[in-house]
Amino acid sequence: MEAFLSPKDSAKFIAENSQDVLVEEEGVRKVAEALFDKVSAKEFSLAGWKSLHELNPQAVSDDAVNWVFLADTLNFSFWSEHEDRKCLVKYRGKMYSGYWSLCAAINRALDDGIPITSAAYYATMTLEQVRHVFRSDTDVPMPLIEERHRILNETGTILLEKFGGSFVTCVKMSEKSAQKLLRIVVENFPSYRDEATFKGKKVSFYKRAQILVADTWSALEGKGDGCFGDISSLTIFADYRIPQVLVHLGAMRYSDELMRKLHEGIMFQSGDKQEVEIRGCSIWCCGLICDRLLELYKKKGQNMSERINAVLLDYYLWDYARDHREDMKEIPIHRVRCIYY
Numbered sequence: 408m409e410a411f412l413s414p415k416d417s418a419k420f421i422a423e424n425s426q427d428v429l430v431e432e433e434g435v436r437k438v439a440e441a442l443f444d445k446v447s448a449k450e451f452s453l454a455g456w457k458s459l460h461e462l463n464p465q466a467v468s469d470d471a472v473n474w475v476f477l478a479d480t481l482n483f484s485f486w487s488e489h490e491d492r493k494c495l496v497k498y499r500g501k502m503y504s505g506y507w508s509l510c511a512a513i514n515r516a517l518d519d520g521i522p523i524t525s526a527a528y529y530a531t532m533t534l535e536q537v538r539h540v541f542r543s544d545t546d547v548p549m550p551l552i553e554e555r556h557r558i559l560n561e562t563g564t565i566l567l568e569k570f571g572g573s574f575v576t577c578v579k580m581s582e583k584s585a586q587k588l589l590r591i592v593v594e595n596f597p598s599y600r601d602e603a604t605f606k607g608k609k610v611s612f613y614k615r616a617q618i619l620v621a622d623t624w625s626a627l628e629g630k631g632d633g634c635f636g637d638i639s640s641l642t643i644f645a646d647y648r649i650p651q652v653l654v655h656l657g658a659m660r661y662s663d664e665l666m667r668k669l670h671e672g673i674m675f676q677s678g679d680k681q682e683v684e685i686r687g688c689s690i691w692c693c694g695l696i697c698d699r700l701l702e703l704y705k706k707k708g709q710n711m712s713e714r715i716n717a718v719l720l721d722y723y724l725w726d727y728a729r730d731h732r733e734d735m736k737e738i739p740i741h742r743v744r745c746i747y748y
């Protein structure tokens with residue numbers, strides 16, 4: 408059976424053949440120049456994963472790795488049909504939305520003595536228990552709660568049967584290779600198989616698998632078992648926020664027909680031609696921004712390959728998108744209900 412192209416090779420093929428999404432070379436150059444001075448900021452650093460995000464685990468521990476595995480197993484589809492009616496989770500006096508509502512619910516459960524990060528627990532959770540743990544503090548529930556229940560049971564069972572119930576086993580098996588860990592995750596956990604067909608080719612994005620590797624690297628602070636020598640081989644994580652911010656910044660452009668569909672709030676299916684073009688071009692565009700950034704530093708005689716990679720660029724752009732919602736409202740997200748992002 409023909410193998411899937413890697414996310415990087417998929418992105419190249421998609422960008423070369425895309426019709427409704429275009430990468431703007433001039434916009435890429437401008438974004439790289441605008442980010443030049445940001446590279447040394449904490450928002451663009453590995454340490455920012457903990458120092459900027461109070462809900463992320465702060466310790467370097469097995470518990471932190473299993474927390475990350477649970478969070479990224481459920482890290483999909485938080486957008487709401489109406490901006491003023493959405494799932495919110497209150498934790499330690501603060502309201503969280505979107506992806507952070509998931510993290511707040513996980514930490515709320517742990518504080519309540521529910522071992523939600525233990526595979527032995529979530530492998531056999533009932534739908535009612537999942538509804539309770541991930542309950543919203545508004546009347547809008549977290550989207551796709553039944554899928555989350557199915558994925559928890561499936562993933563927990565596999566982790567118990569094949570890896571002794573801990574994602575640390577997978578990390579150790581990866582022997583400090585991000586690509587090896589990515590392959591272990593995709594080969595063993597079906598819900599992470601974020602793949603599609605585009606113009607007859609089998610393409611992959613592996614958004615949750617790649618962010619799982621990246622978050623594991625961040626939780627372990629790039630040390631010990633998390634010292635991935637090939638972390639720069641990962642791409643950005645093709646979600647629904649990164650494309651929005653790339654178009655907002657002028658690095659990417661949608662055709663008039665696609666922009667009209669986005670403004671109408673039309674739902675896409677995972678694997679649709681235009682949805683694949685949005686995701687593939689986003690990955691390709693961010694790869695070019697990284698290349699331009701590295702070139703700008705090289706011209707100044709500085710090799711920044713340890714400080715500039717797609718993971719850190721992604722974290723920066725994702726946080727930027729979160730903090731500039733208002734400025735970006737003229738660029739709608741593309742709406743898909745799926746378990747991949």
Ligand SMILES: Nc1nc2c(c(CN[C@H]3C=C[C@H](O)[C@@H]3O)cn2[C@@H]2O[C@H](COP(=O)(O)O)[C@@H](O)[C@H]2O)c(=O)[nH]1
Nearest residue numbers: 456482483484485486505506507622644646647725748
């Ligand atoms: N490309 C990319 N996509 C990411 C993340 C994250 C959170 N992770 C990091 C963030 C801080 C910590 O550093 C975590 O490591 C969530 N998402 C995606 O966004 C969407 C949710 O958006 P909203 O509805 O606005 O919350 C959904 O598809 C979700 O899968 C990321 O980092 N990059």
